[in-house]
Amino acid sequence: MAFGKGNHLHLIDGSAFIFRAYHALPPLTRKSDGLPVGAVAGFCNLLWGELTHARKEAPTHIAVIFDAGSKTFRNEIYPAYKANRPELPEDLRPQFAFTRAATRAFNVPCIEVEGYEADDIIATLSRRATEAGGTVTIISSDKDLMQLVGDGVDMLDPMKNKRIGLDEVFEKFGVAPNRVVDVQSLAGDSVDNVPGAPGIGLKTAALLIQEYGDLDTLLARAGEIKQPKRREALVENAEQIRISRRLVQLEANMPLEVALDTLELKDPEPEVVMGFLNEMEFRTLTKRVAERLKIEAPTLEEAKGMHVQGAHEAAPVAVQLPFDHGAYECIRDMAALERWIARIDAVGHVAVDTETTSLDEMRAELVGISLCVDAGKAAYIPLGHKQGGGDLFGSTALVESQIELEAALAALKPVLEDPSVLKIGQNMKYDWKIFARHGVRISPFDDTMLMSYAMHAGLNGHGMDALSEQYLGHPPIPIKSLLGSGKSQITFDRVAIDDAVKYAAEDADVTLRLWELFKPQLHRAQVTTVYETLERPLVPVLAEMEMAGIEVDKAVLSRMSNAFAQKLAQYEDEIQEIAGEKFNVGSPKQLGEVLFDRMGVPGGEKGKTGAYATGADILEDITTLEDSQPKAARLAAKVLDWRQISKLKSTYTDALQEAINPETGRVHTSYSIAGANTGRLASTDPNLQNIPVRTEEGRRIREAFVAPKGKVLVSLDYSQIELRILAHVADIPALQQAFRDGIDIHAMTASEMFNVPLDQMTSDIRRKAKAINFGVIYGISGFGLARNLRIPRAEAQGFIDRYFERFPGIKEYMAETVKFAQANGFVQTLFGRKIHTPEINAKGPGAGFAKRAAINAPIQGTAADVIRRAMIRMPAAIADLPARMLLQVHDELLFEVEAGAEPALIAAAKATMEGANLPAVDLKVPLTVEAGTGRNWAEAH
DNA sequence: GCTCTCACG
DNA sequence: GACGTACGTGAGAGCA
Numbered sequence: 001m002a003f004g005k006g007n008h009l010h011l012i013d014g015s016a017f018i019f020r021a022y023h024a025l026p027p028l029t030r031k032s033d034g035l036p037v038g039a040v041a042g043f044c045n046l047l048w049g050e051l052t053h054a055r056k057e058a059p060t061h062i063a064v065i066f067d068a069g070s071k072t073f074r075n076e077i078y079p080a081y082k083a084n085r086p087e088l089p090e091d092l093r094p095q096f097a098f099t100r101a102a103t104r105a106f107n108v109p110c111i112e113v114e115g116y117e118a119d120d121i122i123a124t125l126s127r128r129a130t131e132a133g134g135t136v137t138i139i140s141s142d143k144d145l146m147q148l149v150g151d152g153v154d155m156l157d158p159m160k161n162k163r164i165g166l167d168e169v170f171e172k173f174g175v176a177p178n179r180v181v182d183v184q185s186l187a188g189d190s191v192d193n194v195p196g197a198p199g200i201g202l203k204t205a206a207l208l209i210q211e212y213g214d215l216d217t218l219l220a221r222a223g224e225i226k227q228p229k230r231r232e233a234l235v236e237n238a239e240q241i242r243i244s245r246r247l248v249q250l251e252a253n254m255p256l257e258v259a260l261d262t263l264e265l266k267d268p269e270p271e272v273v274m275g276f277l278n279e280m281e282f283r284t285l286t287k288r289v290a291e292r293l294k295i296e297a298p299t300l301e302e303a304k305g306m307h308v309q310g311a312h313e314a315a316p317v318a319v320q321l322p323f324d325h326g327a328y329e330c331i332r333d334m335a336a337l338e339r340w341i342a343r344i345d346a347v348g349h350v351a352v353d354t355e356t357t358s359l360d361e362m363r364a365e366l367v368g369i370s371l372c373v374d375a376g377k378a379a380y381i382p383l384g385h386k387q388g389g390g391d392l393f394g395s396t397a398l399v400e401s402q403i404e405l406e407a408a409l410a411a412l413k414p415v416l417e418d419p420s421v422l423k424i425g426q427n428m429k430y431d432w433k434i435f436a437r438h439g440v441r442i443s444p445f446d447d448t449m450l451m452s453y454a455m456h457a458g459l460n461g462h463g464m465d466a467l468s469e470q471y472l473g474h475p476p477i478p479i480k481s482l483l484g485s486g487k488s489q490i491t492f493d494r495v496a497i498d499d500a501v502k503y504a505a506e507d508a509d510v511t512l513r514l515w516e517l518f519k520p521q522l523h524r525a526q527v528t529t530v531y532e533t534l535e536r537p538l539v540p541v542l543a544e545m546e547m548a549g550i551e552v553d554k555a556v557l558s559r560m561s562n563a564f565a566q567k568l569a570q571y572e573d574e575i576q577e578i579a580g581e582k583f584n585v586g587s588p589k590q591l592g593e594v595l596f597d598r599m600g601v602p603g604g605e606k607g608k609t610g611a612y613a614t615g616a617d618i619l620e621d622i623t624t625l626e627d628s629q630p631k632a633a634r635l636a637a638k639v640l641d642w643r644q645i646s647k648l649k650s651t652y653t654d655a656l657q658e659a660i661n662p663e664t665g666r667v668h669t670s671y672s673i674a675g676a677n678t679g680r681l682a683s684t685d686p687n688l689q690n691i692p693v694r695t696e697e698g699r700r701i702r703e704a705f706v707a708p709k710g711k712v713l714v715s716l717d718y719s720q721i722e723l724r725i726l727a728h729v730a731d732i733p734a735l736q737q738a739f740r741d742g743i744d745i746h747a748m749t750a751s752e753m754f755n756v757p758l759d760q761m762t763s764d765i766r767r768k769a770k771a772i773n774f775g776v777i778y779g780i781s782g783f784g785l786a787r788n789l790r791i792p793r794a795e796a797q798g799f800i801d802r803y804f805e806r807f808p809g810i811k812e813y814m815a816e817t818v819k820f821a822q823a824n825g826f827v828q829t830l831f832g833r834k835i836h837t838p839e840i841n842a843k844g845p846g847a848g849f850a851k852r853a854a855i856n857a858p859i860q861g862t863a864a865d866v867i868r869r870a871m872i873r874m875p876a877a878i879a880d881l882p883a884r885m886l887l888q889v890h891d892e893l894l895f896e897v898e899a900g901a902e903p904a905l906i907a908a909a910k911a912t913m914e915g916a917n918l919p920a921v922d923l924k925v926p927l928t929v930e931a932g933t934g935r936n937w938a939e940a941h
Numbered sequence: 942g943c944t945c946t947c948a949c950g
Numbered sequence: 951g952a953c954g955t956a957c958g959t960g961a962g963a964g965c966a
Contacts, residue, residue: 187952201952587964588945607945609965615946647947650962676958680950687960690949698948722950775956784956845954856957860950864958890950890958
């Protein structure tokens with residue numbers, strides 16, 4: 001059938017896929033011979049994703065388009081075109097041929113034409129397809145293709161899974177797609193070496209085209225332009241601009257002997273695609289494709305016809321079985337449970353997962369346990385399922401034929417605590433706590449979430465659904481499908497047991513399969529030590545801290561809430577009085593309209609949603625307008641006060657009261673180990689790492705965090721740990737010496753930079769130096785420092801230049817770190833933790849973010865590693881003391897200790913913290929810890 | 942569910 | 951000279 005109406009053609013920009021794959025992945029090589037295959041692997045994954053992605057408009061036709069070589073007809077027009085492209089990485093070039101082979105192996109047509117760019121082919125095919133009455137989606141984010149959008153053609157950014165239509169093109173270029181070429185011709189392109197008009201950027205080009213309609217008109221009337229610079233740029237470079245147009249205009253009429261109907265979407269031939277994937281030795285993808293095609297994956301050995309070396313290799317390589325929910329067992333009696341326990345003992349490992357009534361482990365009730373020993377064979381033990389249905393009062397009757405909870409736990413306890421049986425979990429801290437509340441302490445264990453985190457921090461999330469989808473190609477049953485959502489949501493104990501079996505057993509099955517996949521990868525990624533010393537041992541430590549919780553005095557919070565409520569009401573009256581109208585003070589949108597539209601404050605800036613920005617810094621600027629805008633200045637000041645109190649009330653004094661556990665009378669946070677990419681912990685439900693401290697009023701909230709009677713709180717915090725680490729990694733002798741001498745580091749920096757002797761230091765100079773010291777840790781920029789210090793940008797840049805002059809090692813460190821990230825796709829802490837930086841080689845503003853993050857990550861991450869090591873050693877260090885560790889706030893540990901024992905605790909904990917880097921890493925600066933004690937957190941800190 | 946704002950290190 | 955800018959988090963409120 002001929003291509004025509006109703007047909008939808010996907011054109012994949014193959015070259016972009018290759019580069020994206022190359023930069024996003026670590027440099028993988030084929031195991032048998034070391035051939036670099038990282039980009040091929042990534043390419044195959046992306047292509048497979050495109051072929052299987054469940055999108056609304058599935059294509060009927062598809063092709064992957066490549067560049068044939070570097071020379072095209074454009075080089076004859078302009079020899080310098082694309083001449084400043086960096087050399088291809090050595091390990092990428094040999095992979096090109098394989099990406100073509102991969103495309104064909106997936107049974108997708110693969111098109112390239114000598115002398116033309118992939119973009120021209122895409123333009124030509126798009127034109128033919130739309131002329132034939134069909135529609136086209138171009139899978140690419142390349143701005144050079146945006147000129148093709150419209151009239152049945154759109155684009156899809158595969159990275160962000162975002163459609164690029166008329167609106168997005170307009171957003172990018174400021175003109176409609178049919179004028180994009182005009183804008184590009186004027187603005188030029190430094191990446192492709194398109195000259196354009198000197199001094200004209202995208203913004204100006206868009207303005208000019210908007211005003212004159214199109215490029216020819218603009219060039220003809222260039223003499224009328226008012227701004228002399230622009231006028232000259234256009235008049236004097238008219239020819240260069242016309243050449244630029246020929247470079248950026250895609251050739252939609254090139255000779256191309258491809259009939260559209262030959263691009264029809266076809267299933268891959270199983271033998272062909274399996275043969276290719278096996279040859280490449282892509283195990284995971286082989287399994288995923290096999291599962292999808294409903295065939296058995298051949299083993300690596302069979303496919304390669306390799307010599308079988310021994311009995312172990314002769315066994316099939318973990319053939320990915322399809323997920324079969326019907327095959328899961330429901331364990332209803334002790335005899336069945338005993339059979340499972342015997343099997344676990346024999347194998348030596350088991351994946352375990354618990355089902356409960358709540359995500360809050362301290363309130364959750366155990367409903368069931370799932371187990372998996374072999375992939376595909378999993379079981380669920382229902383223990384606490386209750387009768388569902390129409391009982392208005394919530395029936396508490398247990399469903400029949402469930403093993404009694406205590407009996408099941410008693411039977412499982414020996415296995416779960418058996419040192420020779422490895423328990424495998426996904427986010428084991430959760431299950432660990434559930435079991436601990438029933439007197440079972442799981443040990444030893446592995447955690448697939450933490451394995452993923454150790455290997456891939458910065459690349460993807462580490463939740464089970466994401467991991468299963470990504471690595472097993474299998475989306476697990478969504479919990480929502482069992483529990484519903486919103487008001488009608490039920491708890492797991494009301495789920496029908498038949499449904500629960502499928503869901504719960506699948507979780508254990510997925511976890512086991514992930515573990516089988518990750519275990520060997522951990523070693524290859526060289527993060528086994530990180531996983532075994534920084535991630536896994538933290539689980540029981542954090543679990544104990546979370547279960548301990550911290551006592552919070554509800555009465556104190558309640559009193560504060562009431563006082564705040566009164567203040568807020570008063571502020572609201574005053575604010576509306578000044579404004580002369582009633583409005584919602586808590587609505588930034590309404591506030592912006594009041595200030596900038598009705599009161600006429602100049603300089604309001606609207607964000608992308610069209611609302612005025614009204615952040616604290618902007619309101620503070622308005623408060624200084626006492627002369628020109630006295631009313632607005634008063635209003636802004638009041639709103640700032642209102643905001644502060646409102647924040648304290650809603651986020652802290654109100655929410656914390658709710659967070660007090662009625663059974664323990666304490667607040668139990670939850671730490672996510674794999675939340676922050678740098679290795680930091682994150683505290684949630686509630687977040688106890690952002691309790692106010694910077695303002696006097698806020699700090700009083702800490703008075704509600706108290707020690708029980710007869711005990712006191714002790715806070716120990718690392719002094720300037722990130723700056724010390726910077727001094728070490730960037731190797732700055734002057735800073736190292738200052739830390740060894742124990743002098744004020746910010747004052748010392750100021751003295752060096754501004755040539756002021758230490759004894760004549762002013763607080764203002766010191767403040768500036770402090771801002772610069774922190775700025776360096778964050779990947780400083782003149783703009784950022786200027787904004788932070790509220791000084792002119794040139795002055796800020798001057799400070800930075802002087803800083804780099806005095807401490808040249810810092811600049812070198814920053815450059816080297818960025819270079820390392822660009823070459824490797826990740827950066828590392830002193831303890832070997834890897835933080836991936838997939839955006840580091842992107843073009844556009846994303847790269848700027850990625851660079852600063854890359855500079856910061858080793859510093860922040862090393863500090864995080866240090867305190868993790870201290871925490872892991874802490875239970876042993878204070879085992880003999882009547883004390884326990886309660887909270888961690890990045891560089892601070894908070895303890896509860898019996899009154900009188902605080903000197904002993906401080907001595908032990910301080911020594912543990914100050915020596916936490918040893919023996920793994922010897923620092924050229926000392927780590928020092930400061931201690932405080934008190935009845936509440938405000939006093940102790 | 943997204944955006945804005947703001948609390949912490 | 952264009953671009954957009956400090957790093958890392960979590961939570962509550964408004965709004966569509």
